[in-house]
Amino acid sequence: MRVQEAISVVDLERLAKRRLPRILFECIQSGVEDESGVARNSAGFHQHQLLPRHLVDVKERDQSTTIFGRTYASPFGISPTGIAELFRRGADLMLAQAAAGANVPSIMSGSSMTAPETISKVVPNNPWYQLYAARDPSISDDFVRRARDCGFQTLVLTVDNPVFPKLERDKRNGFSVPFRLTLPIMLDALRRPGWTFEYLRNGGMPMMHTWAPYAPAGATAAEVSAFRRTQNPSVQTWRDLDRFRRLWPGNLVVKGLARPSDAVRAANAGVDGIIVSNHGGKTLDRAPATADALVGIAAAVGDKIVVMLDSGVRRGSDIVVGLCLGAKFVFVGRATLYGVAAGGMAGARRALDILREELDMTLAMIGCPNVAELGPDFLFNHQRREDNRFGGTQ
């Protein structure tokens, strides 16, 4: 099967699995400890059924959505995924270009290999920039300056990983950053000649250009990556958030909040948006599913700031559920990573197309011609609770 023939994100996942050495594919899949958080994220969406409204004119459907003063073609975009270049050389730019082509946002990772200066030249005006604050505040502040000078309009501060997560599957597999072609990976890679040829032809371990300016002069790719490990993860507090708010003139988004009280505090600190996220199950295994955590946050601050969601989204209907639960916008991480790993730019585009088409079909099936109309009324469980309250079916 080629990526163009994939009809679901699961198809792209299978294709990525076929192309990547097992250890790298598992690095996309892995979660922390027992990986219960990864499963809980999916279950968080699956627990909801949609209650269709019939005999509605759904000949024309509109999924365009405006946030931060900009209208996107769909209510979803691409989450930051730092080591995408290990899965496909050029992946950072491919993801950003696929998103720009589909008129949806992509968030460039603060630990991506490609420098913000390069991304902003190739895809001006589209990507958002994600910041992993460094232990040395002068480095963080310089990232903010670079993002601003490059013309990024939205800064996403990720806050859900103050320490190294316990990614047991990766540890068992011997996957480490800086990435090294260890004997098990080399044996594995022999069975994946497409990936191996591309990796070796491009000089092996890709250089983390984002971080290169802060590493000692002349540092190799592995040394730059090792330097970054001395700076990330880092503990950040509300004081740092205040500092970033002062430094950053554009939209400031905090990624990784789970508590309504934190969301209120962030809104009071002048944050413009929140991405309710648990890093796709890669930080705290006992974190609630984001579909569950979202509800309290949307109720607390949904009318003041832009509430968004990621973690576990694999279907257009997951996006619909997220919007019904109170998110204004949704992001995907692995879905587009599978696409780009499997088929480069065409694969990333295919992932976005699949999600857009599934979302469009779901809107038609539930009798909702415009995403702006989505709300709890379309959720079966919510409707059943309302029926009980009023003593009968409406």
Ligand SMILES: Cc1cc2nc3c(=O)[nH]c(=O)nc-3n(C[C@H](O)[C@H](O)[C@H](O)COP(=O)(O)O)c2cc1C
């Ligand atoms: C391989 C991989 C790398 C990631 N790198 C980053 C990163 O650099 N910065 C960040 O904020 N989140 C990172 N994430 C988390 C994603 O931004 C996002 O929150 C998560 O993938 C969403 O869950 P999903 O993959 O189930 O869609 C990464 C996730 C994966 C799978």
